[in-house]
Every structure is written in structure tokens, then in C-alpha cells.
Amino acid sequence: MIEPVLAPEVAEALHEGRPVVALESTIFSHLGLPSPANREALDRCLAAVVANGAVPAVTAVLDGVPRVGVSEDEHDRILGAARKSAERDIPVAIAQGWEFGATTVSAALALASAAGISVFATGGIGGVHREVADTGDVSADLDAIASHPLVTVCAGAKAFLDLARTLEHLETAGVPVLGWRHDELPAFYTRSSGLRVPHRVESADEVAAVLAARTRPERGVLLTVPIPADDELDPTTIDSALADALADAAAEGVRGAAVTPFVLARISAATDGDSVPANLALAENNAAVAAEVAVAVSSRGR
Ligand code: PSU
Ligand code: MN
Secondary structure (H helix, E strand, O other): OOOOEEOHHHHHHHHOOOOEEEEOOOOOOOOOOOOOHHHHHHHHHHHHHHHOOOEEEEEEEEOOEEEEOOOHHHHHHHOOOOEEEOHHHHHHHHHOOOOEEEEOHHHHHHHHHHHOOOEEEOOOEOOEEOOHHHHOOEOHHHHHHHHOOOEEEEOEEOOOEOHHHHHHHHHHOOOOEEEEOOOEOOEOOEOOOOOEOOEEEOOHHHHHHHHHOOOOOOOOEEEEOOOOHHHOOOHHHHHHHHHHHHHHHHHOOOOHHHHHHHHHHHHHHHOOOOHHHHHHHHHHHHHHHHHHHHHHHHHHOO
């Protein structure tokens, strides 16, 4: 079992049972968002967690050290060149002393869980890819959400995935999927996917109650939060940008871990950068909701 190094304010908050929200670092690195939007994303997510009463804990591997919470003078490193690190890559990043292993959802959950954190916020989770029959590509995020004892807060799965199959996979894995004041699975850039979530919740207390009542305490819960209405993109524009991006990925033979960063960059280019403010808005909103949930979880523990 790895023992991540906790930032002092994170260690203190956890020790005192105060709310903490873990964050992934891939979204803030050059793999997730173009500069300078990535800095804005980091600043807005951190501020949203703090404004809603929790302590933010950005996860990363820096110089081979697994970290939960980074200091302000390390932010430039989080915004820079990174090696994408899923949970399975963490031991390698440690053993080989990677300068910056940027955590995906699965890696962030692994580090946050080792630190004893109960709530994690991201933008969109990985899921079952549309070409799964050919490629077998199912994100390790899904297994990690199922097998670490945290609430993952997201704006659904990224729209270029097969959302129906992603929901089926989560059902098989035994993950309760909750819709935040919404009946449909959000589709990241848009509020609705046409697919119903199994359960709708209205409050952070309700989410904390679900977490507390799990049949297997070692497992996780997924909370899906739609992008705020004002920031939603036009579904038609997104659909054609997605189709083009996926066709390009296939034509260029992009595979494995490279698919998601490639497709995100193409969508940003195809929407003339319109996808970027939407991405920032949903990430910030998820961080705010996650902080509310963390506050509710920690007040149950008192
Ligand atoms: N959502 C974004 N930007 C990202 C990702 C998600 O808007 O960069 C990242 C997350 O870190 C997620 C990862 O865990 O993509 C999933 O990658 P893959 O599909 O290779 O499992
Ligand atoms: Mn994959």
C-alpha cells in the first residue's frame, strides 16, 4: 500500500475530521486543457472548494513522490508538461521517479483513498469508448470509481464515449449513480444525454446518506452534476465536432491512453475554443458541489 505525502493543511483537516475534496491533475496539465485556460481551471476549482467550506487536495506524482495536496509554488509544475498516469501507472511513476505524473480519475481516487479522503471532483470521467468492439477500450476510471470508497463528482462521462454502455458498466460494477437535481445522465458539454440516471438526489445530505449506507464500505458512489444551463454548448455543434474528432483519431491510428487527450484537443479546435469555457464552468461547478458533499459527509462523522 502506498503512503502519499499529504500537504500540511490536508493532513490537519483530515485529522480533525474537516471536509476535504480531492482533485485530479490531468485536467490542469497540458494534457487536459490548453494554456492559459488550465491555470484558470485550477484557480477556479480551488476557489470553489474553499468557498464551499472544504480544503482542496490536488493529487499528483512529483519527482516520484505521490502527493495529496500541492503548495501554491508547485502550481506551475501542475500546469506543465506531464505524463498521463492512470492508477496502474502510479507504481511505475514512483519507482522511476517521474517528474510529473498527472493523475487521471483512477489515479486520483487511488491516492485520495490512501489518504482517507471521501469526496473527489473531476470534469468528466472516462468510460466505455464507442469503438469498444474493435478496441476493447474501457477506461480504468470505471473500475476505480467502483473500488475506492469515495464519492466521485463529475459532469457525466465525456460525450465522445458510449454513454449507454458506460451506464451499463457502472451498473454491473455495482456503483450507485446519482443525478444531482437532474433526471438524466449529463453529457459533459450538455446537460442531458437522453439516458435516465437510476436515482435523482436533491441535497448533499442525501448523497452523504447514500455513502454511509453502502452495502460494501470499500466501494464508491458516482454523483453526476449537469453543466450550469448558461454554460451549456449547442448539442448539434458538439455532435458534429465529436464525430470529426473520432474519425481523425481512427484515421491517425491513435490508441490507448492517447485517445482522450487527442479527442479533447480536436473538439476544442473544432468548436473554435468554445468547448474550453464550458469545460472550465463544469469543472468549477463540480468542485463546488463536491465541497458541499464533503461538508455533509464530515458533519455525519461528528
Ligand atoms: N475530462 C476532461 N479532460 C481530461 C480528462 C477527462 O475534460 O483530460 C482525463 C481524466 O483524467 C480522465 C481521463 O480520468 O481523461 C480518462 O482517460 P482514459 O479515457 O484514457 O481512461
Ligand atoms: Mn482508454
